[in-house]
Amino acid sequence: MYSTPEKIYRRIQKELLAGAIALVGVLLLGTLWYRFIEGWSWEDAAYMTVITLATVGYGETRPLGDRGRLFTIGLILMGVITIGYIVNRFTEAVIQGYFQEGIRLRQQRRLMKSLSGHYILCGFGRTGQQIALEFQAEGANFVTVDLDDASVEKARQLGYVAIQGDATLDDTLLQLRIDRAICLVAALPSDAENLYTVLSAKTLNPQIRAIARASTREALQKLQRAGADAVVSPYITGGKRMAAAALRPQVLDFVDGILTGADRELYMEEFRLDPAACPCIGQTLREAKLRSQTGALILAIRRVDGTLIGGPTADTLLMAGDLLICMGTAEQLRQLNQILGPIRPQQLPRPPKH
Structure with a gap:
């Protein structure tokens, strides 16, 4: 189509x-x-x-x-x-x-063939548009797909790579090179469409990270059972954030300032300790001197078995496969990247332009 x-x-x-x-x-x-x-x-x-x-x-x-x-x-x-x-x-x-238009279509086909390490955004409604804005602010390599002609045209007018198609179909996902993608975000209007999309994505690429939108708690559970790595309900999340804004407004403003926006000074990033490249494995945080070398702050460590260590101390041991959740300026995170190697090196934040 x-x-x-x-x-x-x-x-x-x-x-x-x-x-x-x-x-x-x-x-x-x-x-x-x-x-x-x-x-x-x-x-x-x-x-x-x-x-x-x-x-x-x-x-x-x-x-x-x-x-x-x-x-x-x-x-x-x-x-x-x-x-x-x-x-x-x-x-x-x-x-x-x-x-x-023919030239543009040929260029789009060439682009699709060259896609690798990209994000697939399924659905360009209100939720999808906000996700695209965040992807753009982060400099992420992404492509969006939607069945609605008007939504596709709007995405193209905004400068995004967009195709018209049904994201629940295998042929559409294969056209988007899902075999080379690192993440799929299902932000389609209905829970059933998101469920089919996640099932198709996980079948075609079991290693892809799938994130889905859910309208109800029941849909949230079904999407999780279908293999979604993360499920977000706008209503549940929105309610929690509104409550947090009422009870802890300064905390919420601080967290929002780190997680979103193009003009922020502090960023958060994930880093995976690769045993083949990281020299810090087997050392404690005190011995690795990551804080003194880069200035970045280690907020938490998630072990391979899923155990989360919040606020690790200087005596916390760094182990192979650990996932470090870090905070710092763009330059600090880049320096940390040179030592540890991130999960998504292409996504490292860029210093703000002055």
């Missing part, structure tokens, strides 16, 4: 092809008539057909009888109608910029 400009482009493409086929048919008809009915040579038959269709005003190649002249009149009419149709379609294509 295609968006409106793509549909029009393909319609024009088919009409131009049909016109070209019709013109070839008329040329063939005229040549065969003069060759077999009038008994001319192939060269004379083809020449007569071309000058007749081109209406250049040359005389008859050989004398024609009444039957031949009547056929020639019909051949001229067919040629004028066919060529006029082709010119009309071609002019419309030029004026409306459909050839530019």
Whole structure:
């Protein structure tokens, strides 16, 4: 399925092809008539057909009888109608910029083939638009897909890479190179669509991280059972945040300032301790001197078995596979990245422009 400009482009493409086929048919008809009915040579038959269709005003190649002249009149009419149709379609294509649309489609196909380490955003409604803004602020490499033509056009107008398609279908996800993606966010309008999308994504790429939107607690549980790594309910989360804003407004403002926004000074990032690259494994935080070397703060450590250590002390041991949740400025996190190596090195925050 295609968006409106793509549909029009393909319609024009088919009409131009049909016109070209019709013109070839008329040329063939005229040549065969003069060759077999009038008994001319192939060269004379083809020449007569071309000058007749081109209406250049040359005389008859050989004398024609009444039957031949009547056929020639019909051949001229067919040629004028066919060529006029082709010119009309071609002019419309030029004026409306459909050839530019074709170039854009080819560029999009090349881009899809080159996608790797990207995020797939399914759904460009109100929730999807906010997610796209956050992705853009973080400099994330992402592509969005939606079944609604208007949503796709809006995403493109905002400068996002967007395609029109049904995210619940395997073919659509394969087109988005889900086999090379690192995360899929299902923000479609209905819980059923999000459930199908997560199931398809996990089937095609079991290693992908799947995040889904849920409207109810029941849907939240079903999405978790379907394999979603994280499920977010706007209503439940929104209620919790509103309560936090009422009870602990300064804390919420501080956390929001770290997690979102393009002009923030502090960032949070995840780092995985790779046993093949990290020299700090087997050391304590005191021995690793990460704080003194980079200035970044280690907020928590999640062990491989899922155990979460909040506020680790200087005596906390760093182990292979640990996930470090850190906070600092963009430069501090970059320095920490050189030592530890993040899960998503392409997502490291960029220093704010002054």
